[in-house]
Amino acid sequence: MPAASALSAQSKYMVELQEQAENLNAAFGTSDAAERLAGLVRNTGGRLVFTTSFGLEDQVVTHLIATQNLPIEIVTLDTGRLFGEVHALWAQTEARYGITIMPFYPRHDAVEAFVLGHGINGFYNSIEARKACCNVRKVEPLGRALAGAAAWITGLRADQSAARGGVALAEADRERSLIKFNPLLDWSRDQALAFARKHDVPLNPLHEKGFLSIGCQPCTRAIQPGEPERAGRWWWEEEAAKECGLHVGPDGRLVRSKPAAEVLA
Numbered sequence: 233m234p235a236a237s238a239l240s241a242q243s244k245y246m247v248e249l250q251e252q253a254e255n256l257n258a259a260f261g262t263s264d265a266a267e268r269l270a271g272l273v274r275n276t277g278g279r280l281v282f283t284t285s286f287g288l289e290d291q292v293v294t295h296l297i298a299t300q301n302l303p304i305e306i307v308t309l310d311t312g313r314l315f316g317e318v319h320a321l322w323a324q325t326e327a328r329y330g331i332t333i334m335p336f337y338p339r340h341d342a343v344e345a346f347v348l349g350h351g352i353n354g355f356y357n358s359i360e361a362r363k364a365c366c367n368v369r370k371v372e373p374l375g376r377a378l379a380g381a382a383a384w385i386t387g388l389r390a391d392q393s394a395a396r397g398g399v400a401l402a403e404a405d406r407e408r409s410l411i412k413f414n415p416l417l418d419w420s421r422d423q424a425l426a427f428a429r430k431h432d433v434p435l436n437p438l439h440e441k442g443f444l445s446i447g448c449q450p451c452t453r454a455i456q457p458g459e460p461e462r463a464g465r466w467w468w469e470e471e472a473a474k475e476c477g478l479h480v481g482p483d484g485r486l487v488r489s490k491p492a493a494e495v496l497a
Contacts, residue, residue: 249404252276253411256402266296268401268415269385273302276411278382280304283374284333286321286436287446289387289416292424295433296415297385298329304385307334307377311369312343313448317438324434336373343368353450359469362451369448375408383411389424390417421461 252275260271273280282297282304284290297304308322326333346354346368355362378384390399405412416424421444428435438446442454445462455464 245409246404246406249409249411253400253402253404256411256413257400261401265292265415265419266300268413269293269296269302269304270300272383272385272402272411272413272415273304276383279380280383280385281378281381282306282385283377284308284387285446286318286325287387288421288424288428288435288439288444289389289419291321291325291433291435292427293385293387293415294325294329294331295428295431298331305334306331307336309370309373309377310335310337311448312338313369313450315436315438315446315449315452317436318446321434321436328434334377336377338369338373342372355451356468362466362469378408378410381408381410383413384408385413385415387416388414389419389421391420 256272256275259275260268263271280303282290282293284294284306285308294306296302297306322333325331346365350357350361350364355365384405388399399414399417401414401417403412403414427433436443436446438454442456443452443464444455445465446452447465451466453464453467455461
């Protein structure tokens, strides 16, 4: 009975979380991005966390949070293998907006174990090894960054890749038991770039060199004309839907909400 009661309580919580996501979508689905973020604050109790990797979209979201003085924590995952330009932009962004961005680093013992087991560049050897590296450097630190959070804000856009095409404004993240909120889901890259230029948002100079999606230094290259936006990530792999694990579940698929009526089915 205790196990059944716990399952029932968790199922009830997921129904409530899904209903919250549906209410946010109904209330702010057609709002602009600034009002979406402000609306999330007004309608969500608890800790709100935005994770930035200092890419174009994330810089736009940081601008919207900072200029509205919203009570949203801005955090970043420093994997230990970032471009120098990312660290420079990090400092520039804090200075521009008068904010502090909280860093989360991988656990040193996990990094040491990975390197001892796979080699310093072992992520090139197989998709499994690369995902193991991502897990150590990004997924586990993300778990600590989001511990106790009520909502996780991201810079995802639906048109970034086919895998992200079904992203919603608000989703019930079943893996982390929180609301995942994507205020730029329906923006295009051109729209984000135009906004950044209009509002003097600090941007990574690597974007002008063809690095449209920027991750770790050895795992990112500039894309060629006509290539998809995320083609430069883990460029040696042939897998179509390339993700690091931050936005996917154990099955490798992007985490998706179920309608509240289906959660208990």
